[in-house]
Every structure is written in structure tokens, then in C-alpha cells.
Amino acid sequence: MLRALCELLEITRHLLLCVLENLCSSVEFSINMPSFLLLGAICIFLFSRVPPCLPLQKVHVSKETIGKISAASKMMWCSAAMDILFLLDGSHSVGKGSFERSKHFAITVCDALDISPEKVRVGAFQFGSMPHLEFPLDSFSTRQEVKAQIKRMVFNGGRTETGLALRHLLRRGFPGGRNGSVPQSLVIVTDGKSQGQVALLAKQLKEKGIIVFAVGIRFPRWAELRTLASEPQEQHVLLAEQVEDATNGLLSTLTSSALCSPAAPDCRAQAHPCAHRTLETIRELAGTAPCWRGAPRADAVLATRCPFYSWKRVLLSHPATCYRTTCPGACDSHPCQNGGTCIPEGLDRYHCLCPLAFGGEANCAAPKLSLECRIDVLFLLDRSSSTALEGFLRAKAFVKRFVQAVLSEDSRARVGVAGYSRELVVAVPVGEYQDMPDLVRSLDGIAFSGGPTFTGSALRQVAERGFGSAARPGQARPQRVVVLLTESPSQDEVAGPASRVRAHDLLLLALGSEAVRAELEEITGSPRHVMVYAEPQDLFSKVPELQEKLCVRPRSGCQAQSVDLIFLLDASASVGPENFAQMQSFVRSCALQFDVNPDVTQVGLVVYGGWAQTAFGLDAHLTRAAVLRAMSQAPYLGGVGSAGMALLHIYDKVMTVQRGARPGVLKVVVMVTGGRGAEDAAAPAQKLRSSGISVLVVGVGPVLRDALRRLAGPQHALIHVAAYSDLQYHQDALIEWICREAKRPVNLCMPSPCMHEGICVLRRGSYLCKCRDGWEGPHCENRVLRGDAPKARGSRQDPAGGLHTPGSQHLQWPGHPGS
Numbered sequence: 001m002l003r004a005l006c007e008l009l010e011i012t013r014h015l016l017l018c019v020l021e022n023l024c025s026s027v028e029f030s031i032n033m034p035s036f037l038l039l040g041a042i043c044i045f046l047f048s049r050v051p052p053c054l055p056l057q058k059v060h061v062s063k064e065t066i067g068k069i070s071a072a073s074k075m076m077w078c079s080a081a082m083d084i085l086f087l088l089d090g091s092h093s094v095g096k097g098s099f100e101r102s103k104h105f106a107i108t109v110c111d112a113l114d115i116s117p118e119k120v121r122v123g124a125f126q127f128g129s130m131p132h133l134e135f136p137l138d139s140f141s142t143r144q145e146v147k148a149q150i151k152r153m154v155f156n157g158g159r160t161e162t163g164l165a166l167r168h169l170l171r172r173g174f175p176g177g178r179n180g181s182v183p184q185s186l187v188i189v190t191d192g193k194s195q196g197q198v199a200l201l202a203k204q205l206k207e208k209g210i211i212v213f214a215v216g217i218r219f220p221r222w223a224e225l226r227t228l229a230s231e232p233q234e235q236h237v238l239l240a241e242q243v244e245d246a247t248n249g250l251l252s253t254l255t256s257s258a259l260c261s262p263a264a265p266d267c268r269a270q271a272h273p274c275a276h277r278t279l280e281t282i283r284e285l286a287g288t289a290p291c292w293r294g295a296p297r298a299d300a301v302l303a304t305r306c307p308f309y310s311w312k313r314v315l316l317s318h319p320a321t322c323y324r325t326t327c328p329g330a331c332d333s334h335p336c337q338n339g340g341t342c343i344p345e346g347l348d349r350y351h352c353l354c355p356l357a358f359g360g361e362a363n364c365a366a367p368k369l370s371l372e373c374r375i376d377v378l379f380l381l382d383r384s385s386s387t388a389l390e391g392f393l394r395a396k397a398f399v400k401r402f403v404q405a406v407l408s409e410d411s412r413a414r415v416g417v418a419g420y421s422r423e424l425v426v427a428v429p430v431g432e433y434q435d436m437p438d439l440v441r442s443l444d445g446i447a448f449s450g451g452p453t454f455t456g457s458a459l460r461q462v463a464e465r466g467f468g469s470a471a472r473p474g475q476a477r478p479q480r481v482v483v484l485l486t487e488s489p490s491q492d493e494v495a496g497p498a499s500r501v502r503a504h505d506l507l508l509l510a511l512g513s514e515a516v517r518a519e520l521e522e523i524t525g526s527p528r529h530v531m532v533y534a535e536p537q538d539l540f541s542k543v544p545e546l547q548e549k550l551c552v553r554p555r556s557g558c559q560a561q562s563v564d565l566i567f568l569l570d571a572s573a574s575v576g577p578e579n580f581a582q583m584q585s586f587v588r589s590c591a592l593q594f595d596v597n598p599d600v601t602q603v604g605l606v607v608y609g610g611w612a613q614t615a616f617g618l619d620a621h622l623t624r625a626a627v628l629r630a631m632s633q634a635p636y637l638g639g640v641g642s643a644g645m646a647l648l649h650i651y652d653k654v655m656t657v658q659r660g661a662r663p664g665v666l667k668v669v670v671m672v673t674g675g676r677g678a679e680d681a682a683a684p685a686q687k688l689r690s691s692g693i694s695v696l697v698v699g700v701g702p703v704l705r706d707a708l709r710r711l712a713g714p715q716h717a718l719i720h721v722a723a724y725s726d727l728q729y730h731q732d733a734l735i736e737w738i739c740r741e742a743k744r745p746v747n748l749c750m751p752s753p754c755m756h757e758g759i760c761v762l763r764r765g766s767y768l769c770k771c772r773d774g775w776e777g778p779h780c781e782n783r784v785l786r787g788d789a790p791k792a793r794g795s796r797q798d799p800a801g802g803l804h805t806p807g808s809q810h811l812q813w814p815g816h817p818g819s
Helices: 002-025 034-047 063-073 095-110 143-151 162-172 199-207 222-228 243-256 388-406 436-443 455-465 495-503 514-524 536-551 577-591 624-632 643-653 682-690 706-712 724-742
Strands: 057-059 082-089 120-127 131-135 184-190 211-216 237-239 268-294 301-326 341-344 350-353 375-382 413-420 424-428 479-486 506-513 530-533 563-570 601-608 612-616 666-673 693-700 718-721 759-763 766-770 794-797
Touching: 057 063, 057 301, 063 243, 063 301, 063 341, 082 095, 082 162, 095 143, 095 184, 095 243, 120 143, 120 162, 131 143, 131 162, 162 184, 162 199, 184 222, 199 211, 199 222, 211 222, 211 243, 222 237, 237 243, 243 268, 243 301, 375 388, 375 455, 375 536, 388 413, 388 436, 388 479, 388 536, 413 436, 413 455, 424 436, 424 455, 455 479, 455 495, 455 514, 479 514, 495 506, 495 514, 506 514, 506 536, 514 530, 530 536, 563 577, 563 643, 563 724, 577 624, 577 666, 577 724, 601 624, 601 643, 612 624, 612 643, 643 666, 643 682, 643 693, 666 724, 682 693, 682 706, 693 706, 693 724, 706 718, 718 724
Parallel strands: 082 120, 082 184, 184 211, 211 237, 375 413, 375 479, 479 506, 506 530, 563 601, 563 666, 666 693, 693 718
Antiparallel strands: 057 268, 120 131, 268 301, 341 350, 413 424, 601 612, 759 766, 766 794
16 A cells, blocks of 8 residues: 555656646747746756656666666767667657757767767757758767757657658658668657557668667657567667666667677676556546436336446556666675675776774775784773763774784684673683684674773783683693773772782783873883774774784883893703703793893803803894894703803803903893703802802792702892793793893903903903913903013003003993993
8 A cells, every 4th residue: 555655646746747847848938928938948957957756667686787787888889880860759748858858868878979970970850740850960070069969959849740750761861871881770769659650660660771779758658669669679669767777778789789899898788677667547447326327218217326437547567678788897896895885986996885993994904914923812891881882882893803904814812802890791701712703703792781880890800810711722821911992980999900910911901092091001000001092983093003012022121231141051951852942932032122232232142961052152143133043043952961061161251351241241141941960050150140240040840959049049049930831921030130130330350351360450440451471462362472572561441441541532331330
């Protein structure tokens, strides 16, 4: 019933349109009727631009295919030699508005024609009561001239004498044409309501080889259009009201005759189901009523019930087939990702309507990033009433975008998601989903809860159970990170719980609005761990920044202090090659915390097993990258280790001026050992300490051996690690120890920079090497040859080892107390 009502309303609206068109058609242009002149102009303007109210032809295809049909109509081209004559119905039944649309159709077709005297020629007739030649085919030689002349055509009115127009063409041919030497096409644009017979005349035209297109306008009579059109009728009957569709149909038919060509070779003309609709008046039985009729006898009257009828206009639909050309569209490859909708703009362009989280990226694609580090990440989402549903959904969308942008099949990162208001709820445990699409789908199940904003309570619970037992089988525990997303201040205390989280070796990062910056800095413990945004939509631009912060651990090292640092690794058989490899990884991570260059930190490496070997000295590598490569290449020696022998090796052959050690710079030895072979190391370690070299012992094993305690000396110079796999968790403690040592004053003469038993003497912020007989030089490095002139046996040196004479500039080493 609703559908019938809608059709009735459409018919009524169309009938009103007809009345208006007839009103416009009745306007006669006269000097004495200025108001009607204005009305006529308005009618022409409106109806030349207004499409018909009812879809009188409907192609049963998707909206996307309709868009392709429209786009293809603008890309087809006809350049073969051909004569095309437009025969436009200018009768009163068509009306002025529909006549303007007929002209618009003809102009649109001309846009696809290579109009020239040698290629395509175009002419035009208008018919009403009589046919009228608007311009012959040889009048104009360019497309612009033809289109301009069609625009200047004036509606004439009159009866619909289609037959007279066809008879005129049969007698006189195409005016200005090439007498049938090239293909001829007649395009009749009419409502099909001829007041004479047309079937025979149309047949005679088609028998002469003329291709006849019957193009309907307004409410056409489809039966008459099919009578006029060439065979196959499905390819030659069109509707001008749908300009781009009709143009495509006409050009598709000419293309099948090799008179036109599509713009691209992979464009194809295909048959599509469609329907032709027409508005017709039908008689319906309305009921019966008493009536009297004469009886067979002249003096009798018969009373009976007689039917009575009503007349109404209805839309009738007739199934048909429409042939249209379509070309592969820009959206055929589904370029819009992550649920985006592709909107074609022609055949080669498109734009994507993207979901909220992907609005700033081309094709709604997630930015291509990666997490190369082993890491477990727990996103902590505020779902309290203060954040509101909109903020919670935005946070979920951010996590989705991050996961899709960063995680891949070979990613070493694992992700979990928790939400909080009053209590913490771990919705997606860390590592539960290994497949990224499954992880993204699981986020949809996290619901908004409302309630108070207890961020402190959530942090306390994260420290206790946020990561559960998400251990990786057979692997050391990875770095664990909590990423807090909130836009609301906490309603409970956060400093204590945040400290507890960090004490559990968890890295805290936070994203939030500018309004909560101060609280987020208090939670994370550093402004560098906070990412804020001014506008809510700016949250999604923080994905790359978060990715960088996750894999770059903040350097806690003493960056400005100068250090000569030697790592001593136990490479004996008691350690084994696998544990030695974990030692290498540990010292490489430690080296990353220092600024390696000749002016700040120098790094060397010594290994020991059956013997001690310098893998590389302090001055061997000048950059961090070179040091890391050299550490990876350190040899595993095996054999029975002697820590005492290794420490003496460092004292005699590594921590010396001639091997790159710098006077006035802190000197540190970090020894990593399993504990065996350390029985003889206490005295050599003390010798190093007495010479001003700090020694830190990192002892690995379930039980701390007494030999290691004696070796370590002071309590603070020992770090006990239960297993080699746990070394990574003690990196920060090692760095902090070195930084504390760096604050101690440095004695320029400890260890002594003087060689060959020379004596170092401090002199007002510098030092002097007093050399034994037979040696000379700033550090007693040169042997005195016989016959040489005697020289001063002592010279006061600057910290760089140069002679200090009166009036010379006094140079000092970095890190030295006077610098």
C-alpha cells in the first residue's frame, strides 16, 4: 500500500510538471507581453536543468556500475567517417522543457564525436507540424560550432508529425551528407506520440542502410520507439532524460559497428537487465449501480445493476535489456583499507571515506611502521565517566590503528589491552592473540563502563597482575611496557602506585590531553615518556612517536662524564658458549648507554679462559657502532679460567697510557664471571683499586661464591645475578654504579702515566714524570742513547703529557678536578 501511495505521489508531481511545461509552451514572445517573456525565459532555464521526476528507464545494476556507465560515456570516442543527423521532436506534446533536454542530449553526444568534414559530420532537424532543417551536415566543421548551433535552436511547437519528417528524409536524403558513401545514423528524439503512421516509413529508412536510434523523451511510448529503431531494438532504443546512460548506449552500439572506440582496451559492452516504464490511462471497474433498460417488449422497462468504471493513470513497467559499456574502475581493486569506502571520481581517480582512526592516511592505510624490539605492551584505557564514551571509543580506535600499523607476522612484540574505572579489567591478556586480525576483532568486545576515574588503583593492579604469566617459553623475559591512555584527572593518588609499577621493571608511557600533562609526567616519572595532544583527533598522529618510544630505552648513563671502560668476560669452560653469548649481549646493551668517542667514553674488551686476551683496546674503536660490532666478534676461549691472571693483564697491558688510557679520566673494570677461577683474583683486584681503577664484579650463579665476595671487596662493588638469562635486568644497576664512581675525584697519578718505573709527581693541577736513568720523554717512553747530550731528568707535564714551560698554555684532561 505504501508503495502504491508513493507511486501516486510521483505521478501527481509529474502531472504538475506537465502542466508547467505546457504553460511554458503556450507563452508567445511578444513586445506587448513582457511578463510572459520573463515567464518563458524562466521556464526554459528551469526545465533545461531539471531531470525528469520519474525513472522511466531503470538499469538493474549497482550504484557502482551506474557510476562506471556514466564515466565511460565521457571516455568513448568516434572518429570514423560517418554522417549523424539529429531529428528532434519540437511538438507541443513534448513541451519546451523536454525539448531543452533533447538539445542537451544531442550536445553531450557531440562531445564524443570527432567532427570535421573528413570524419564525422553532424546536422539537425526539428519537427512538429512540419519538418524544419536547423542546419545541414556540411554547415560546420568543428565540434564547438555544432554545439553552439544546437544551443541556438528554438522550440517551435505544433503537432507530432513524425511521419512527415521521415517522408522528407526518404525523398531528399541527409542534407549536406555524403550520399550514402559513409555510414549514416539518424537519431530521433521524441515522445513517440506520432499523429500519423510511422512503421512503414521507418522500415524504408532502415532498408536504405540508415542506422536509426529512437531516443525517448518525457513519457515516451516505448512501442512506437521500438517500431522506429533499428535491430536489435535493445541496442537502439534509449531515453534522453538519462543523458549519460543514453550517450553510453548510443556510443556502445556504434562501437560494436567499429565506428567508435572505448578509451581503454579493457572496456567492454555488456547486456544488463533493465525496465522501461510508461504512464498510461487504464479503465477499472469501480462497482455497479441500479439502472433501467428497455425490455424486448416496447411497453416494458427492465430494472438491473449496471457496471460503472473509473479511469486512472498508472505506471506500467516492461522488462528489457540494455547494452552499456563499462571500464575497470579505480575502486575495482578495493584500494581503501581498514573498512574505508571507495568513492570513484571518474575511471582513474577515487577518494576514500575512512573510519575515524584512519582519516589522515592515504587509502585509509595504517602507517607502515615496525617494532623490531622484543617487547610486551599493555594498553591501559580509561573507560570512566569523565572520559565519556566518545573518548573511550577514540582510545580503542587508536589501539587498533597502532596494532595494524606496527604489528606484522614476524613481529617480536606482543600486545594486551586492559580497561579501568573503579577496577582494572584485563580484557585482552598480553600474548593471547598471535594473529593480528584476531587481536583487532577482540578489541570490539571491550565495552565502556563509566564510573569513577581511579587511575592510581589501576596502576597498582597493573603492577600485580597486568602481565599475568605471559612468559615466552624458553626465552628471557622481554621489556614490559604499560601505555596509559586517558583524558581525565585521577580521583585517587597516583605517585605511589606509579613508583611501584616502575619498581617492577615496567616502563610507563602515557598519552593524554594537554589538561592532564602534569599528572601524566608524575605517573611516568619523565616528560620524555608523555605524549599530549591539543585536539582529540590529533591522538592518531601519535602512533609513530609511540613506536619510537617503545623500542628506544631512555639512557640513564652519565653522558657528560669521561670514562675509560673495560669489560672483562669469563670465557672459560665453566661458563660455556651459550652463556658467553648472553654475556656478550649484556655488555652490548650496556655499551649502548654511553657516548663512545675519544673525548667522552672509551670502551675496551678483555676475555679470559685458559689465557687472557684483549679483544680490542680502549683506543681501537672510536664509535658506538664499531664497539658493538667488535663485542659481537669477541672469541670464546674455553679452558680453565684465572680471574687473577686476567686482572693483571688489564693492569699491565690495557689500562696504560701507551694503550690508549687517558690521564685524569675515570677508569672502570666491569668483570662478568660465573665465579669459578676467582680464587686468585682478590690481590690483583686490590692492586687495580689501589691504582685508582674502579672494579665492579657481576657474579652469575644461584649461589654467590666466597671468592667473589673477596674479589668484590666493598659491598657496593658486587652485583649478584641468579642466572645468565637475568643479566639484562641488572643493566640499570650497573650503569648507576658507574655514574656514582664518575663523581669521585680523580688522581692524575693513579694509575701512574709514567712508563718504565718513572715516578709521577702532582704539581698544581698537573703532573710530572721523573724518569729513571736511561729513559726520557713526557712519560719516560724514550730510551736515552749513548753519546746524546744530557737532558733534564724531570719535566713537569700537562695532563695530556706535553712539556710545561713558563709562558706556555696549560692544558688539562676532561674529568680532571681542575677542569
